Amino acid sequence: MSNELSRNGVAAKSSAKLIFALFITGGIAVWGIADTKGLADLAQSVVGFYFTSRGWFVMLTVSVLLITAIGLALSPYGRIVLGKDGDKPEFSTPEWLSMLFAAGMGVGLLYWGSAEPITHYLIARDYMGEGDAATAALFATNFHWGLHAWAIYAIMGMIIAYFSFRRDCPTLLSTPIELVFGKRLWTRSIGWLSDVMAIIAIAIGLGGSMAMGVFQVQGGIESILGIAPAGLSLTLTVFAVLCAAYVLPLLLPLDRGMSLMSEAAMVIAGALMIFVLLAGPTHYIMSAIVEQIGTYISDVLARGFVTYTFFDKRVGHWFQDWTLTYMVWWLAWAPFVGVFIARISRGRTIREFVVGVILVPTVFSMAWFGTFGAAGFYDILRRPTGILAVTEKDPAYTSFFLLQSLPLTTVTSIATIVAAFLFIVTSVVSAAFVLGMFSTGGNLNPDRKVKLAWGIVLGALGLVMILSGSIDAVKSIIALGALPFVFIVLLLLVCFLKALKTEHPK
Structure with a gap:
């Protein structure tokens, strides 16, 4: 009788969590559709105030996460x-590493490959020479996508994997809090709030990535057809096709087919990078990559504590709009990516996990941005007003403009569109699965209706981001959804370290 009452209590709590989370995220979506400018303005205002007053805290948090991950690996x-002692990894090391790439990277790489380094360059050149500006721009890009970003994912993935597989607990963020501090009123309240905040952060973050993907696909179509920007009509058409593409997978189990789609997208992206490296100025690109490796190794840890306190307002705004926004963006994705990484990492040691999750993807991202960034800078030397003007007007077109200077432009542009589309479809389906799991008490096989409901909410949030018409507004809305999670991840880290201490009490 008591067990039945316990199960009923869990079911009731899960239903309440699902309803509340759907209500909050659905409400944000409705508000954004009805008053897109109002939501964007509020997001930019709140995020701007928080970054001005607590930007130091964000940088301190991500630096602590990275240092902790390194310390755990070396200890x-x-x-x-x-997992349990004696558990063996489910996947071989090559399979595991290939799936890691698809977890936290995707359409962002395609969207920002050349656009981000060039955007930073446009600001940096006003403070230093062109060569130093290019070096600083590539370093800033690598910092945003490198060790600190993947440390956020790694810490969250370790926490979820440890409590799920070694302690046999539900795959929820509330689990570590209640297990370590006991089931009390305050732990249950904070745990419940942590689960809900994670759901909101994932949903809003995924909506922003959907918008970037749609913008990228639209830019590719317009470049291939050689037409002027078609405006909202083409954008909504691409968005409708995207929604239709992910509805069917939501009704099916999360099987090998989704993994194949992710791997196909990564193969296409990898082939694009190699093509640009070989078809472009190879010596120039390789020189830039080698130089960036040295610069990154020597400066990356110190950069994690830089807050640009004594620079002018323009640099301060850049720091908020890019570095701080990226860090909270990774925090928004951390529960989603963490669950995925945890599921494929059972049986790995913490040391293996840290090296695989943090170091290997960082090396890949440095190669990616080194290739596309250096190719973009080389293009600036030949056509000073070309790619700079395109990037300033709309970053979604930068990669396609760059590909026009290389052979097989149509083929590579189509490949970019296909990869972006695959990344978004797999991300939406996987996110709907994780959201369904979080909102139903950690159920590893959430009901199709729950996944479909989250698919609808994610589509609505994506539409909000698209209607904002600005990538800056998209980034601000994502940051707004992720701000509470900055504090939650630190609490989860404390729980994790306290639990680890019981493994080796001496």
Whole structure:
């Protein structure tokens, strides 16, 4: 009788969590559709105030996460298995690493490959020479996508994997809080709030990525057809096709087919990078990559503590709009990516996990941005007003403009569109699955109706981001949804370290 009452209590709590989370995210979507400018203005105002007053805290948090991850890998705790002692990894190392790439990277790489380094260059050249500006721009891009970003994912993935597979607990963010501090009123309240905040952060973050993907696909179509920007009509058409593409997978189990789509997208992206490297100015690109490796290794840890306190307002705004926004963006994706990474990492030691999740993707992202960024800078030397003007007007067109200077323009542009489309479809389906799991008490197989409901909400949030018409507004809305999670991830880290201490009490 008591077990039945317990199960009923869990079911009731899960239903309440699902209803509340759907209500909040659905309400944000409705508000954004009805008053897109109002939501964007509020997001930019709140985020701007928070970044001005607490930007130092964000940088301190992500730096602590990175240093903690490195410390765990180098310590005796690095030998602890994320699972039961004796568990073996489910996937081979090459399979595991290939799936890691698809987890936290995707359409952002395609969208910002050349556009981000060039955007930073446009600001940096006013403060230093062109060569130094290019070096600083590539370093800033690598910093945004490198060790600190993947440390956020790694810490969250370790926490989820440890408590799920080694302690046999539900795959929820509330689990570590209640297990370590006991089931009390305050722990249950904070745990419940943590689950809900994670759901909101994931949903809003995924909506922003959907918008970037739609903008990228639209830019590619217009470039291939050689037409002027078609405006909202083409945007909504691409969005409708995207929604139709992910509805069917939502009604099916999360099987090998989704994994194949992710892997296909990564293969296409990798082939694009190699093509640009070989068809473009190879010596120039390789020189830039080698130089960036040295610069990154020597400066990356110190950069994690830089807050640009004594610079002018323009640099301060850049710091908020890019570095701080990126850090909270990764925090928004951390529960989603963390669950995925945890599921494929059972049986790995903490040391293996840290090296695989943080170091390997960072190396890939440096190669990616080094290739596309250096190719963009080389294009600036030949056509000073070309790619700079395109990037300033709309970053979604930068990659396609760059590809026009290389052979097989149509083929590579189509490949970019296909990769972006695949990344978004797989991300939406996977996110709907994770959101369904979080909102139903950690159910590893959420009901199709729940996944479909989240698919509808994600589509609505994506539409909000698209209607904002500005990538800056998209970034601000994502940051707004992720701000509370900055505090939650630190609490989860404390729980994780306290739990690890019981493994080696001496």
